[in-house]
Amino acid sequence: MTPFTPIPAHIEELLEERFGTTSRRDFLKTSGMLVVSVSVAALAGPFAPGANAQVAGPYPDPNFRQLDSWIVIHENNTATFYVGKTDCGQGTGTAFRQMMADELDIAYDKTTCIMGSTDVTVDQGGSGGSDAIQTDGWPMRRVAAEARRVLLDMASARFAVPVAQLTVREAVITVSADPSKRVTYGELIGGKRFNVALTGGDVNATAGVARVKPVQALSIVGLSPQRYDIPAKVDGSLTWAVDVKLPGMVHARNVKPPVAGATLVSIDESSVRGIPGFLRVVSKGNYVAVVCEREEQAIAASRRLKVNWRKPATPAFPKSEDLFNYMRGATPTSSQGPNVTGNPDTALAGAAQIIDAEYEIPFQGHTAFAPAHAMADPSNGQMTIYSNDMKSYGLRAGVAQFLGIPREHVRVVWMEGPQGYGRTAADDAGFEAAFLAKEIGRPVRVQWMRHEETAWDTKGPAFTVKMRGGLDTRGNLIALDYNARAADYCHLGYNEAETVLIAQLMGTRRATPAAGSSATPSDMYVIPNTRTATQVVSLPLVWETPLRTGNLRDPNGPQSTFAAESFIDEMAAAAKADPVEFRMRLLAASTTDDSGFKRARSIAVVKAAAEAYGWDARPSPNARGTGNILTGRGIAYTFRSQTVVAEIAEVEVNRRTGHVWVKRLVCAHDCGLVINPEGLRRTIEGGMLHSLSRALHEEVTFDTEKVTSVDWNSHPTLTHADTPARIDVVLVNGDPNPNRPDLPHYGAGETVCKPTLAAVANAIYDATGVRLRRVPFRDGRVLAALKSAGV
C-alpha cells in the first residue's frame, strides 16, 4: 500500500481530465512547487485552502472567508473555480463556470471548475432543493466579482492610474487611454495568493467589497456553452465513483434481512468459507456483509451465506393494495392546520354545485439507474470516501460521527454517479464502505445489488388527498377544501449518522423519529373560501423498513400537485369552462402580487404554454371519436419557490388496451434569469419525463413483510417506447417590468416534476371523459376505468 492517502495517479489524471484542469500541472511545474504526491488536494493548486490540506491528511475545512478558497488564477492566465456543489447531471458545473467567468471577466473556455470534494472546496452543502443557481450562485458571483476588483486594484497600482481609467476584457487589463499598457490576470497574480479576506455569517452570505454586475452587463450568462462533462461520458474515458480502484482493495456485498424487521439469530460462516477469495463476514446487530477479494466472489458469497433470521411477531405494513385504506384509518402522528380563509362551510352550503374527489399516489422509489456504491480507503489513519453522494459534505460529517473519528480525518472525494434525484442525500453505501474499511483495514468497495436498491432505497411518500369544491351558479369556484395525508413518518434525513440504513440495522434509534411532512397546493389562484389541512401517518414498522421515505425530486410536489391540479380541472369541467380559461380567471381575480411578481409570471406561463401548444378553447371532455384511439389534451400549472411552470400533455388512449401514450409535452417555464438555455431545456425535458414515468408506471408494491417490486420488471419505468414524439419547452421571462435593473436567477429542476401527473390525468379525462384519481395509469387500471364507464 502506498504511504499517502492516495488517489492513484491514473485516477487523478482522469479526474483532472474530467474537470479540464490541464493547466494545473504546467502551473505546478512553472511555479516550482514541489509535488510530493499527486492527489485531488493538489488539484486545488497550492493556494487554495485545500492546499493547506496535506495530501496525506488531516483535511481541515476550506475557509469560505478567504478568496483563495474559491478562485485560483494560473500563470497561463486561466482560472480554476472551487465550489461546494455537486452536479447530478443537469450541467450545473457548466453554469457555475459561466456565472463566475462572467463576473471575473475571463473567457469561459479559460476556466475550469472543481466541485464537491470536501478537502478542497468550501462547504456549500452539495446539491439538493434545486438551489444551486438560486442560492449558491450568489456567493460564487460575488467572490468572482471580488477577484476582478482586486485584480483591477493591482493593475491600478502598477500603471499608476485610477481603476476608472482601466478597461478589462477576457482577463487582460489595459489602460483605456493607452492600450499598449496592458497586463494579464496571470501576470498580476498567477502563482500567488490573493490573501483577501471575505465577509459573511455563513457560506451563502460570502461577499467581498465588489458588487456583482447588473444583468445587462452579463455576457457569458445566457449563452449555451456545451457541458464540459459530456465528452468523457460518451467516449468511455470518465472515471466514475464506481470505477475507482485502489491497491489492496476488496469487495463487499450486503446480506439484507429477508423480511422487514427481522432479527439476526445466527450466521453459518462455513456456508461461504469454501468460496475462493472469501475474507470475512462482518456483522453487527442486523447488519451483515461479506467481504471477498473479487467482486464476483463477494456476490456469490452474499447469495450463499446462510443466515438464520427471526421474523417479527406482527406485520411490518399493510399490503400495498390496502395501503390507502390503512392510511385513511390511521391516527396521524402529526397534523397541520386547518388553515382557513373566508368561510368554506357556509360557502359550500350555498354552492350551486359541489364536487368531491379523492386522489391516491402510492410509494414510488428513487430507483436510481444503478445501485448504491462507494469505495472507502482507511490508509494513513484517515478515511477517504470516493462517492457520488450529492451531499458529500454531509457524508463526511455523518461518517465521522458514525465511526467516532474527527471530521478532519474524513474526506469525501465527489465523483459522478447514476443519479437518483435525492437518493444519495442519505448515502447508505458511503457509510457502509467506511465502516467496513475500518473493520478490515483495507480499501473496501461496496455495491448494492439491483433487488436491494429497488426494494430498500428511499421512497417518495404515499399520499391520499381529499378535496371538495363548490361552484356558484355562474361557474365560479367559490370554495375549496383540501386535506392531504402522507405516509412519511420517520422521513430520512441527510446522511445522519443515526438514520442511514446501516445505523438502523445496527440498532441505533433516534429518540424522536423525524415528523415527516405533507404538502399543500402551490398556486396563485384566488378562491374566496378555502380550508387546507395536512396530516402525516406512520406505518406499523418505523425503523429498519424498506418503506423509509426520503426526498424524491421535489419531495411532495408531484403528489400534492396531482391532486390539486386534477381537481381544478374537475371544477372547470363541472363549470363547463375551458381548463385554461378557468385557471386564467382564478389567477387574474386579484391584482396583488408578491415581491417576485409570481402572479404576473403565473399568468404569463399559462398563456405561453397554451400558445405554444396551439390550445383550442373548449370545455373537457372532448367529443369522443369511434376509433380505438381517443385523443385529448390537459394542462396543469404550479410553482416552486419563485419558479413557475405550466405544462400541457397531449395523449392518445387506446380504448381496447387501456394504453396511454403521451404524444406531446409542452412546458412554459419561468425561473428568472437563465444561465444556460440549452442546458435548462434538457433539464426540463428530463424532469417532465421523470414525472411522466411516475404518472404511467411507477409504484412500490409490498406484501405485509417485504417489498415485492425489486427490479425493472416489477417496478417498471418509462422507456424509449413511451417517449413523446414532440416536446416543446418555452423559456418565459414573465417579469412585468422589462426595465428592471437586475433579475435574479431562480432554481430549476424540480418544479417541472410537479404538474406532469395532473396534466396527463387531465388529458386522459379530455380524451375519454374518465377521471383517473389513482396513480400510476398503467394499462390495466386505465382499461378497467374505461370499461366501468362504458367507454
Added chain:
Amino acid sequence: MSSVTLRVNGGAHTVDIDPSTPLLYILRNDLGLQGPRFGCGLGQCGACTVIVNGAAVRSCITPTSSVKGEITTLEGIAKDGTLHPLQQAWIDEQVPQCGFCQNGQIMTAKALLDKNPNPTDEQIRDGMARTLCRCMTYYRVQAAIKRVAKGVA
C-alpha cells in the same frame, strides 16, 4: 480458475478467472474498461452493453467462457482519434444528464444502425425500448440517433 483469452477492441487479453463469471466483471475489473457498467445484473437495463459479432450483448448475464468473438466496448468505437458519429451526435445533441446509462444507449444504437442505417421513428423506439435511462434522456437519445441516420452529424 482457468485461463481465458478475450479479444477486446482489437487486442487480446488472457486472464485467470472463474470462466462462469459474467463478462462485465472481467471487462471492468481485470481489463480496466469503464464503458460497460453495472445497472441491474439482470439483463434488464442495458448499462453493461458491449458488441459481440455485431450484436448488442448484455455482458452482466453473459458467462465469460461463452464469448467467442471479438468484443467491442464504448472505448473501442472511436477510430483513429475520431469519435464514432453516434458519440459526436451525443455531444452535439447534448444528450446525457448524469450519463450513467449512456454506454447502453450508444452501444445499442450502434448495433441498431449497423443493421438498419435508416430506421423509422417506430423502429428506433422499438429497438431501444429495453435500454433504460432514469434521467429520462430518451427524447434526446432518439434525436441523436436520427441525426446519425440522416447523416446530419
